[in-house]
Amino acid sequence: MNLTIVGTGYVGLVAGACFSQTGNNVICMDIDEQKIQHLKSGHIPIYEPGLETIVEGNIKKGRLEFTSNMKEAVQKSEIIFIAVGTPPDEDGSADLSHVLAVAKEIGKHMQNYKIIVNKSTVPIGTAEKVRDAVKKETDLEFDVVSNPEFLKEGAAVDDFMYPDRVIIGTSNPAVAETMRDLYAPFVRTGNPIIVMDEKSAEITKYAANSILATKISFMNDIANLCDLVGADIEMIRKGIGSDKRIGHSFIFPGVGYGGSCFPKDVKAIIRTAREYNYSLRVLEAVEEVNERQKLILIPKILDFFNGHLEGKTFAIWGLSFKPRTDDMREAPSISIMKELHRLGAKLQAHDPIALEEARRLQLKEYATFFEDNYDALKGADALILVTEWLDYREPDFFLIKKRLKNPVIFDGRNIYRPSKVRERGFQYFGIGRRI
Numbered sequence: 001m002n003l004t005i006v007g008t009g010y011v012g013l014v015a016g017a018c019f020s021q022t023g024n025n026v027i028c029m030d031i032d033e034q035k036i037q038h039l040k041s042g043h044i045p046i047y048e049p050g051l052e053t054i055v056e057g058n059i060k061k062g063r064l065e066f067t068s069n070m071k072e073a074v075q076k077s078e079i080i081f082i083a084v085g086t087p088p089d090e091d092g093s094a095d096l097s098h099v100l101a102v103a104k105e106i107g108k109h110m111q112n113y114k115i116i117v118n119k120s121t122v123p124i125g126t127a128e129k130v131r132d133a134v135k136k137e138t139d140l141e142f143d144v145v146s147n148p149e150f151l152k153e154g155a156a157v158d159d160f161m162y163p164d165r166v167i168i169g170t171s172n173p174a175v176a177e178t179m180r181d182l183y184a185p186f187v188r189t190g191n192p193i194i195v196m197d198e199k200s201a202e203i204t205k206y207a208a209n210s211i212l213a214t215k216i217s218f219m220n221d222i223a224n225l226c227d228l229v230g231a232d233i234e235m236i237r238k239g240i241g242s243d244k245r246i247g248h249s250f251i252f253p254g255v256g257y258g259g260s261c262f263p264k265d266v267k268a269i270i271r272t273a274r275e276y277n278y279s280l281r282v283l284e285a286v287e288e289v290n291e292r293q294k295l296i297l298i299p300k301i302l303d304f305f306n307g308h309l310e311g312k313t314f315a316i317w318g319l320s321f322k323p324r325t326d327d328m329r330e331a332p333s334i335s336i337m338k339e340l341h342r343l344g345a346k347l348q349a350h351d352p353i354a355l356e357e358a359r360r361l362q363l364k365e366y367a368t369f370f371e372d373n374y375d376a377l378k379g380a381d382a383l384i385l386v387t388e389w390l391d392y393r394e395p396d397f398f399l400i401k402k403r404l405k406n407p408v409i410f411d412g413r414n415i416y417r418p419s420k421v422r423e424r425g426f427q428y429f430g431i432g433r434r435i
């Protein structure tokens with residue numbers, strides 16, 4: 001099939017690359033001309049394991065191309081995906097201006113029937129809005145499909161290639177059949193393609209992210225209780241995770257969730273419910289707990305240094321919102337660094353992948369960046385671990401101790417075992433940890 005993906009970010013680029021891998025001809029379009037130039041010259045603008053090889057291979061085979069020319073991108077394809085950003089507006093609702101701008105452009109340039117597929121995460125009723133925006137520009141026939149994406153940054157290619165399920169929101173059986181054909185290569189092991197109406201598809205995406213965010217905030221709340229009563233959250237995590245109804249995933253406590261999806265999607269569904277005079281009270285609490293959790297290490301650090309951080313230096317390990325990505329949107333590291341900086345501390349930060357992104361976000365105002373994680377420790381009063389990169393899991397504790405002024409670790413992801421770290425002569429502070 002001939003496909004166009006509008007928006008060449010994490011979702012658009014991965015979707016475009018993976019669809020070309022299964023033999024489709026794919027045009028990836030973006031208004032960011034610099035991004036398109038980089039992609040044309042073989043430079044992938046994001047860090048995503050496995051993506052570069054697929055992109056390179058399919059460019060060579062002539063199945064994947066990049067453009068910033070919307071007219072050409074619309075006219076050459078039968079199916080057009082919208083995969084542009086839907087950032088939160090000031091009031092927490094999803095900003096649909098990019099999605100609707102693309103819809104308008106599609107309507108303006110189309111010369112025959114198109115299937116327009118919404119892959120961006122969008123509030124309930126957006127398929128209708130997209131339909132109206134296209135209709136204003138053309139009398140030609142078209143269909144709008146809601147096809148939310150569930151990939152995770154850091155494992156995006158695998159998630160796209162082997163999805164747990166594919167959600168297709170359409171009321172037109174013929175369109176559902178075309179979408180089934182497109183996704184058939186990705187569901188050969190029996191993972192379902194679930195066809196439903198557009199609104200239900202839109203809510204499915206928000207509900208999925210909301211329940212995952214809920215698990216995290218719930219666990220963080222219990223971890224904070226563990227700190228108060230002297231219990232160990234790690235044991236509790238294992239204890240409850242073994243219950244099949246609960247499961248082991250998304251119950252790791254830490255300094256809160258970040259990224260481009262959970263924070264904005266939780267806000268957006270709360271906002272949508274308010275428009276219908278309904279309070280999603282569980283999710284309001286999920287958000288509140290997460291905001292508090294991002295700074296949960298600060299009182300522990302203040303306590304340890306008797307309330308004074310002026311003149312202290314801290315090594316920060318990990319800046320991206322989670323491992324295996326360079327994405328720093330809503331990363332807890334940003335809140336932590338800003339707060340420590342406000343309290344007068346100096347920061348020395350390391351991240352295996354996200355330093356370039358941190359520089360782009362002008363975070364140099366808050367921290368000095370180091371290419372080597374052990375260099376970031378030199379002369380620091382303590383180590384603060386913020387992102388659980390594999391690189392940090394089995395560190396050289398002897399070297400850490402040698403480089404730090406005080407052998408103290410604040411572990412924002414509970415990746416070290418307190419008893420082991422203490423045996424090595426460190427003072428250790430995790431989140432809800434005891435043994």
Ligand SMILES: NC(=O)c1ccc[n+]([C@@H]2O[C@H](COP(=O)([O-])OP(=O)(O)OC[C@H]3O[C@@H](n4cnc5c(N)ncnc54)[C@H](O)[C@@H]3O)[C@@H](O)[C@H]2O)c1
Binds near residue numbers: 029084152261
């Ligand atoms: N990042 C994720 O892990 C993830 C996962 C599932 C769903 N989503 C959803 O997918 C959507 C895209 O997210 P993302 O992380 O890929 O965003 P992103 O910010 O990485 O990429 C969006 C791209 O769209 C481009 N764009 C904006 N307006 C445009 C226009 N008018 N025409 C052409 N291009 C335009 C931007 O230049 C940018 O390259 C969002 O709705 C997001 O919530 C994201």
